[in-house]
Structures are given as structure tokens and as C-alpha cells.
Amino acid sequence: MANETATMKLLLIGNSGVGKSSLLLRFTDDTFLPPDEVSATIGVDFKVSMMNLHGQTYKLTIWDTAGQERFRTLTSSYYRGAQGVILVYDVCNRETFDALKTWWNEVNTYCSSQDVVKMIVGNKVDKDASRVVSYKEGADLARKLQTLFIECSAKTKVGVKETFEELVEKIVETPNLWQKQANSSSNVRVTAVANNDGGSQDYCSC
Numbered sequence: 001m002a003n004e005t006a007t008m009k010l011l012l013i014g015n016s017g018v019g020k021s022s023l024l025l026r027f028t029d030d031t032f033l034p035p036d037e038v039s040a041t042i043g044v045d046f047k048v049s050m051m052n053l054h055g056q057t058y059k060l061t062i063w064d065t066a067g068q069e070r071f072r073t074l075t076s077s078y079y080r081g082a083q084g085v086i087l088v089y090d091v092c093n094r095e096t097f098d099a100l101k102t103w104w105n106e107v108n109t110y111c112s113s114q115d116v117v118k119m120i121v122g123n124k125v126d127k128d129a130s131r132v133v134s135y136k137e138g139a140d141l142a143r144k145l146q147t148l149f150i151e152c153s154a155k156t157k158v159g160v161k162e163t164f165e166e167l168v169e170k171i172v173e174t175p176n177l178w179q180k181q182a183n184s185s186s187n188v189r190v191t192a193v194a195n196n197d198g199g200s201q202d203y204c205s206c
């Protein structure tokens with residue numbers, strides 16, 4: 001890849017309260033707000049973060065979408081042009097894990113690229129005593145869907161950096177995403193394609 005800043009659009013989705021905004025804040029500002037200072041996302045918010053990976057700089061625009069249905073009015077526009085999607089659940093809340101099926105289908109419905117890289121993320125592993133979804137269940141689902149999986153905690157920062165790095169790494173290894181972006185958007189400054197042979201990956205829908 002050319003030594004020039006490339007832009008990526010990443011998305012955080014999942015039920016309300018799973019910790020999407022907290023993960024974003026931990027990653028971009030290395031901060032965790034106490035529960036009484038956290039408010040639900042209304043519509044969509046986004047932050048920009050630079051990442052250096054293998055000598056290449058990436059400008060990440062990370063979109064944090066509202067989990068609450070009533071705020072999700074512009075769904076298709078969230079997904080437009082996204083190269084990576086992080087599907088978050090709370091390891092202490094089974095309903096949020098079961099809801100991944102719906103979120104997965106939404107990604108497949110709205111993502112403009114078949115090759116978009118998806119990652120399932122189990123958050124709040126610091127609350128071990130309250131855990132109801134095991135690591136194995138998360139990993140099994142990811143294996144079934146042929147997608148990436150990680151557990152993390154926005155509170156303790158365990159796994160947060162790795163989440164974004166693994167996702168970006170996988171996007172870089174998926175040349176179709178870069179070629180499509182370069183072809184479809186003349187004002188996006190991506191001048192080269194990842195120099196590897198990692199071809200497009202098939203993701204089955206559930």
C-alpha cells in the first residue's frame with residue numbers, strides 16, 4: 001500500500017446499552033465515563049482516529065449508531081460506504097447476544113459491499129460474576145458466520161485496541177473493499193491496493 005493516508009469508514013452497531021459509545025470513547029480518547037455521565041446515542045455520532053499499522057497511516061471515521069429503534073431513522077445511510085462493521089453485545093445480557101442475528105441481517109441488507117468486514121464483539125468482560133454468555137458461545141457463533149470475534153471491556157480497556165486493529169488489518173487484506181471505494185468515489189484518496197492476495201471472503205447470512 002502507498003505510504004499515504006487512506007480513509008476507512010467503520011460502524012458500531014448493537015442493542016442499546018451494550019457499550020458502543022463507551023468502546024468508541026475508550027479507543028479514541030482512552031476514557032471511560034461513569035454510568036451517571038453516559039447518555040443514550042440519539043441518531044448517529046462519529047469520531048475520527050488515526051491508526052498506524054505496518055508503517056501505513058489510516059484515518060478511521062468511526063460511526064456510533066443508536067441502539068434504540070426510535071432513533072434509527074437513517075439506517076441505510078449509516079451503512080453506505082462502510083468497510084468494517086463491529087457488532088457489539090453485552091456478555092452479561094443474553095438478549096443482546098440473541099439480537100445479533102437481527103443486526104447481522106441488517107448489515108447484509110444495507111451494506112453496499114458484499115466484502116464488508118464484520119466483527120462480533122462481546123463487551124463488559126470485567127463483570128465476570130454477571131456473565132451469562134460464555135466465550136465459547138461467542139466464538140461458536142462467529143465461526144458459524146465465518147467472521148471475526150473478540151471479547152473486551154471498555155471499562156478496563158482489555159481487548160479494545162485489538163478490536164479495532166484486527167478489523168483494520170482484515171479490511172486491508174480485502175482488496176475488493178479498496179478497489180470499490182476507489183472506483184466509486186473520486187474524492188477519496190486511496191491510490192493503491194493492499195499488496196497481498198487475500199481474496200474476497202464469503203459470509204453466510206443466518
Ligand SMILES: Nc1nc2c(ncn2[C@@H]2O[C@H](COP(=O)(O)OP(=O)(O)OP(=O)(O)O)[C@@H](O)[C@H]2O)c(=O)[nH]1
Nearest residue numbers: 016017018019020021022035040041067124154155
Ligand atoms: N462494567 C462495564 N460497563 C460498561 C462497559 N461498557 C459500557 N458500560 C456501561 O454500559 C452503559 C451503556 O453504555 P453505552 O456506551 O452508552 O452503550 P451504547 O451501546 O452506546 O448505548 P446506546 O447509545 O443507547 O445505543 C453505561 O452505563 C456504561 O458505563 C464495560 O466494558 N464494562
